[in-house]
Amino acid sequence: xxxxxxxxxxxxxxxxxxxxxxxxxxxxxxxxxxxxxxxxxxxxxxxxxxxxxxxxxxxxxxxxxxxxxxxxxxxxxxxxxxxxxxxxxxxxxxxxxxxxxxxxxxxxxxxxxxxx
Amino acid sequence: xxxxxxxxxxxxxxxxxxxxxxxxxxxxxxxxxxxxxxxxxxxxxxxxxxxxxxxxxxxxxxxxxxxxxxxxxxxxxxxxxxxxxxxxxxxxxxxxxxxxxxxxxxxxxxxxxxxxxxxxxxxxxxxxxxxxxxxxxxxxxxxxxxxxxxxxxxxxxxxxxxxxxxxxxxxxxxxxxxxxxxxxxxxxxxxxxxxxxxxxxxxxxxxxxxxxxxxxxxxxxxxxxxxxxxxxxxxxxxxxxxxxxxxxxxxxxxxxxxxxxxxxxxxxxxxxxxxxxxxxxxxxxxxxxxxxxxxxxxxxxxxxxxxxxxxxxxxxxxxxxxxxxxxxxxxxxxxxxxxxxxxxxxxxxxxxxxxxxxxxxxxxxxxxxxxxxxxxxxxxxxxxxxxxxxxxxxxxxxxxxxxxxxxxxxxxxxxxxxxxxxxxxxxxxxxxxxxxxxxxxxxxxxxxxxxx
Numbered sequence: 001x002x003x004x005x006x007x008x009x010x011x012x013x014x015x016x017x018x019x020x021x022x023x024x025x026x027x028x029x030x031x032x033x034x035x036x037x038x039x040x041x042x043x044x045x046x047x048x049x050x051x052x053x054x055x056x057x058x059x060x061x062x063x064x065x066x067x068x069x070x071x072x073x074x075x076x077x078x079x080x081x082x083x084x085x086x087x088x089x090x091x092x093x094x095x096x097x098x099x100x101x102x103x104x105x106x107x108x109x110x111x112x113x114x115x116x
Numbered sequence: 117x118x119x120x121x122x123x124x125x126x127x128x129x130x131x132x133x134x135x136x137x138x139x140x141x142x143x144x145x146x147x148x149x150x151x152x153x154x155x156x157x158x159x160x161x162x163x164x165x166x167x168x169x170x171x172x173x174x175x176x177x178x179x180x181x182x183x184x185x186x187x188x189x190x191x192x193x194x195x196x197x198x199x200x201x202x203x204x205x206x207x208x209x210x211x212x213x214x215x216x217x218x219x220x221x222x223x224x225x226x227x228x229x230x231x232x233x234x235x236x237x238x239x240x241x242x243x244x245x246x247x248x249x250x251x252x253x254x255x256x257x258x259x260x261x262x263x264x265x266x267x268x269x270x271x272x273x274x275x276x277x278x279x280x281x282x283x284x285x286x287x288x289x290x291x292x293x294x295x296x297x298x299x300x301x302x303x304x305x306x307x308x309x310x311x312x313x314x315x316x317x318x319x320x321x322x323x324x325x326x327x328x329x330x331x332x333x334x335x336x337x338x339x340x341x342x343x344x345x346x347x348x349x350x351x352x353x354x355x356x357x358x359x360x361x362x363x364x365x366x367x368x369x370x371x372x373x374x375x376x377x378x379x380x381x382x383x384x385x386x387x388x389x390x391x392x393x394x395x396x397x398x399x400x401x402x403x404x405x406x407x408x409x410x411x412x413x414x415x416x417x418x419x420x421x422x423x424x425x426x427x428x429x430x431x432x433x434x435x436x437x438x439x440x441x442x443x444x445x446x447x448x449x450x451x452x453x454x455x456x457x458x459x460x461x462x463x464x465x466x467x468x469x470x471x472x473x474x475x476x477x478x479x480x481x482x483x484x485x486x487x488x489x490x491x492x493x494x495x496x497x498x499x500x501x502x503x504x505x506x507x508x509x510x511x512x513x514x515x516x517x518x519x520x521x522x523x524x525x526x527x528x529x530x531x532x533x534x535x536x537x538x539x540x541x542x543x544x545x546x547x548x549x550x551x552x553x554x555x556x557x558x559x560x561x562x563x564x565x566x567x568x
């Protein structure tokens with residue numbers, strides 16, 4: 001963590017650069033959303049990548065995560081894993097026979113293969 | 117009791133305690149918003165209607181993004197200024213941060229307010245008309261012959277509330293009724309109470325009153341339980357017998373959306389009494405133009421798979437009461453040959469709204485039988501607006517909470533500036549960390565809801 005006056009002056013410069021980068025990336029996001037990519041899914045993917053870059057800048061520089069104590073990283077590792085699990089739920093749902101009727105026939109086929 | 121480690125670091129963590137605390141809190145916040153973002157994905161993937169893309173006005177979201185980014189800088193600058201003991205700069209940066217929060221919420225209020233007054237009307241064939249109900253939407257029910265009051269035996273929360281509720285919707289002169297006993301009465305607290313006691317004494321659950329003076333009701337659909345051509349049922353069990361006078365909806369239209377219609381050329385919108393042939397011809401010209409443009413620009417792509425093309429083809433954002441104004445650029449002449457005179461175009465969709473918002477929009481009068489569902493742009497409309505309001509509403513609450521904390525530091529921790537600036541710097545750092553998190557959430561919300 002920046003504590004000496006000199007270090008703080010240095011980080012202030014970094015803060016201003018990050019502000020500029022965030023503003024530019026916001027404009028980029030808006031412009032990219034107007035581009036007709038081969039699929040709309042690609043638009044979403046690119047938009048989310050830019051948003052993730054912006055979020056990382058805020059986290060690493062504004063929230064000082066680039067230089068932080070290990071206690072905080074330990075907390076965030078758990079958060080990261082659990083948050084990932086929550087997002088994977090959307091993917092795992094496809095294996096749910098209630099939501100994806102194909103699942104049953106697929107598993108039945110698999111069972112058939114195993115028997116022979 | 118002295119709270120330990122507010123200024124100096126606790127030896128084992130190397131951090132002052134509040135910082136560990138705020139990060140634990142932020143970790144739970146990540147899970148809260150993570151769950152909601154995950155719900156967004158579920159709702160979008162599973163939507164059984166064209167998910168609204170490019171539907172929200174971009175500029176307020178864009179300005180708000182810039183405002184939050186700026187405030188993220190100012191709050192971290194406030195912290196840095198405090199660390200450098202520049203107290204003037206600290207106060208200035210904190211003030212700017214709080215003003216940014218106020219700007220953000222102001223724009224949010226503008227956006228929400230617009231949605232509350234904007235309506236989406238789904239017709240029975242799937243056509244969606246969007247617009248404004250400048251005069252509201254009311255059901256007129258008149259020539260009332262009798263009023264049947266429901267009197268449950270026990271004192272129950274549901275029971276006749278004629279004088280406070282039903283009569284609110286009566287129009288004209290003071291309504292008078294004849295009781296089964298032949299007495300002529302006006303309905304007020306005393307007479308209704310007497311009727312109730314009388315009915316209870318006789319083990320009757322309702323009393324039928326005959327209207328003596330002419331009686332007419334004007335109600336919004338949400339005010340009542342239901343209606344038929346000759347009855348009007350109120351939510352307290354009161355039923356009026358009479359005649360349905362008018363239940364048509366006068367809508368000032370600003371958009372026609374045929375994306376959910378099997379054949380957009382046969383949409384109910386083109387009925388003679390609604391928009392008619394002239395509007396349809398312009399709509400088709402716009403549709404074909406969008407298709408041509410797409411084919412020219414992206415000859416190798418499958419037009420069926422483009423959500424934006426689908427929107428350009430089948431959603432007409434109307435900005436004028438004259439259908440001709442909606443013709444695609446450069447097509448005015450070509451279409452003029454096909455589309456007869458403009459005056460005729462007005463015959464179906466009138467533009468008599470005259471004043472207010474409807475001034476330059478067509479007005480249609482919709483028959484109730486053609487309306488499947490209508491709502492303002494609130495969570496009730498569809499899952500997009502449900503998750504939109506949940507996410508932005510919760511985020512807005514965070515903006516308010518964060519701004520209040522920062523404002524508290526600015527206004528009430530002035531003494532600490534002199535006595536213990538390092539402690540205040542730590543407080544601002546913790547408040548700032550929360551503020552950055554709020555900004556971080558918005559960084560994802562803006563593209564997801566407004567742009568993609």
